[in-house]
Structures are given as structure tokens and as C-alpha cells.
Amino acid sequence: MAAPPQSQSKQYDTIAAAYSSSNLTDLPGEIITANLLRRGLGDVQDLTILDLACGSGLYSRMVIELGARTVTAVDISSEMLRIGQSIEDSAARDSDTTAAPDGTSADGRTGYRIVYHQADCSQPLDHLGLKPGSFDLVTANWLFNYASNRTELANMWRNVSRYLAPGGRFVGVGELHSLEPALNRSEWAGIRVSVAGETDDATKVHTELLSEPPVAFDSFILKCADWYRDVPLEVGMEDVAFTPPGIEEVPEHCRDVEEWREVLVVPYCLLYTATKT
Numbered sequence: 001m002a003a004p005p006q007s008q009s010k011q012y013d014t015i016a017a018a019y020s021s022s023n024l025t026d027l028p029g030e031i032i033t034a035n036l037l038r039r040g041l042g043d044v045q046d047l048t049i050l051d052l053a054c055g056s057g058l059y060s061r062m063v064i065e066l067g068a069r070t071v072t073a074v075d076i077s078s079e080m081l082r083i084g085q086s087i088e089d090s091a092a093r094d095s096d097t098t099a100a101p102d103g104t105s106a107d108g109r110t111g112y113r114i115v116y117h118q119a120d121c122s123q124p125l126d127h128l129g130l131k132p133g134s135f136d137l138v139t140a141n142w143l144f145n146y147a148s149n150r151t152e153l154a155n156m157w158r159n160v161s162r163y164l165a166p167g168g169r170f171v172g173v174g175e176l177h178s179l180e181p182a183l184n185r186s187e188w189a190g191i192r193v194s195v196a197g198e199t200d201d202a203t204k205v206h207t208e209l210l211s212e213p214p215v216a217f218d219s220f221i222l223k224c225a226d227w228y229r230d231v232p233l234e235v236g237m238e239d240v241a242f243t244p245p246g247i248e249e250v251p252e253h254c255r256d257v258e259e260w261r262e263v264l265v266v267p268y269c270l271l272y273t274a275t276k277t
């Protein structure tokens with residue numbers, strides 16, 4: 001049987017400190033991922049953004065740096081959120097650049113442009129009190145690979161669709177849709193994936209990020225690759241596309257280096273994009 005989503009909270013509570021203090025963002029695969037996401041996001045100036053599975057806020061901070069107005073950031077792991085909030089707190093202490101008139105943290109403090117909430121994004125988020133249709137852009141980076149079946153994937157996409165304004169964009173990065181390429185990625189990129197189990201709908205995979213310290217976690221690749229495209233269409237999204245990174249994601253001075261080109265042969269991630277109808 002698939003592990004219940006609640007176990008995702010405990011899983012990331014355990015690895016949160018290593019995840020957030022590691023040199024993860026220096027791994028070639030993660031550099032490419034960040035560049036792909038940045039290109040996909042395009043102009044986010046003054047946008048109101050919802051970040052599902054925000055973790056400790058890596059990409060919430062990225063979109064703020066790119067000019068977004070506010071980010072509502074949701075994750076299941078209290079420990080990932082605690083680290084994200086402490087980064088906000090120390091930034092707020094050091095300068096007033098995180099202050100925004102309408103940013104209010106979960107415990108009622110004002111002045112934060114990133115506001116963190118704890119919730120399971122594979123369940124309805126009604127209890128958070130967010131206004132449906134009120135976000136210009138929703139992002140979710142490495143969320144959908146925690147769906148262990150079609151229902152959980154559909155619930156995640158329902159949250160995306162419910163909170164996006166009509167015409168609003170979804171932009172996020174995520175895991176590949178089939179097992180074989182995921183097992184065969186260049187370790188030089190910084191990732192090693194192995195099979196950890198089977199459910200009716202999914203292969204459970206164990207992922208090791210080869211950072212310092214290393215970080216490891218379990219997630220899922222659904223057996224029916226079509227679900228990744230069909231499900232968002234069923235819940236009110238259109239223009240659903242999955243784009244692998246290209247040479248433009250490789251830092252300019254590395255584009256002739258063989259290892260970097262190898263990383264592109266089997267993608268490290270996909271850019272997921274869609275629009276709310």
C-alpha cells in the first residue's frame with residue numbers, strides 16, 4: 001500500500017535541516033532547474049503568487065527577488081516551514097526589504113511578503129481561508145511526485161485550479177513522468193534514483209541528492225504517464241505542457257563542457273506550465 005501523505009510531513013521534518021543547509025543549489029541539475037523555472041516564470045512583477053510545497057521557501061524567495069508582490073507559501077512539513085520563516089525573520093531584522101503592507105504571517109504578524117502555512121496540498125485547502133480565484137500565478141516545485149495515485153494528483157491540481165484567477169498561469173518544475181529515464185540520469189548532475197517499492201498506481205522511488213550533506217527521500221512516479229497531462233485538463237486547466245531544460249539553462253561559460261551537455265541528454269526535471277481556463 002502507498003504511504004499515507006501524512007508520512008511526507010515526517011519525512012521532510014527529518015531531513016529539513018540537511019535539505020536547507022546543504023549546497024544543493026550548487027548541483028548542476030539544480031542550477032539547470034532554477035534557470036528553467038526562472039525562464040518559465042518570465043515576468044512576475046507585482047504578481048500575487050501561491051507556492052504549493054514551498055519547502056523552506058527557496059523558490060518563494062526567488063519569485064520575490066524577481067519582483068512578485070507577495071507569496072502565500074504552503075507545505076506539509078512544519079520543520080521546512082520553520083526554517084523558511086526563520087529566514088524571513090532574519091531578513092526582516094536585517095532590512096525592511098521584506099516588508100509589504102498586506103503581508104501577514106500565519107500567526108498574525110504583518111510585514112512579510114512570504115506568508116507560510118502548513119497544509120497537505122493533496123487535500124482541500126479550505127481551512128487556510130485563501131480566496132479562490134485570487135492568485136495571478138501558482139507555482140509548485142517538486143510537489144506532484146508525492147502523489148501516490150491518480151486521486152492525490154487530481155486533488156493537488158484542483159488546488160492549483162481553485163486558487164488561480166481566470167487566465168492565471170501555473171509554472172513549476174517537477175520529476176520526469178516515466179521511471180526508466182529517471183533511473184538513468186547523469187549522477188554528475190547530482191541525483192541518484194532507485195526503485196523502493198510498488199503500489200497499484202505508482203512506483204515508489206528513493207531519491208538521493210548528492211549534495212553535501214547528502215539528502216534522501218522517497219516519492220512516486222505514476223505508472224500511467226498520461227495522467228500527468230489528463231488530470232490538469234480535467235480540473236479546469238488548459239495549454240498543459242511539459243518542457244525539458246535546454247542548452248539555454250546551462251550557464252553560458254559551461255556550454256561547451258561535455259558533462260554539462262550530458263546532463264541535458266536525460267533531463268533532470270521538467271517545466272510544467274498550464275493556464276486556468
Ligand SMILES: C[S@@+](CC[C@H](N)C(=O)[O-])C[C@H]1O[C@@H](n2cnc3c(N)ncnc32)[C@H](O)[C@@H]1O
Nearest residue numbers: 008012053054055058075076077120121141146
Ligand atoms: C523536494 S522538496 C521541494 C521544496 C521546494 N519547493 C524547493 O524546490 O526547494 C518537496 C517538498 O514537498 C513537500 N510536500 C510533500 N508532499 C506534500 C503534500 N502532500 N502537501 C504539501 N507539501 C508536500 C515536502 O514537505 C517538501 O518540503
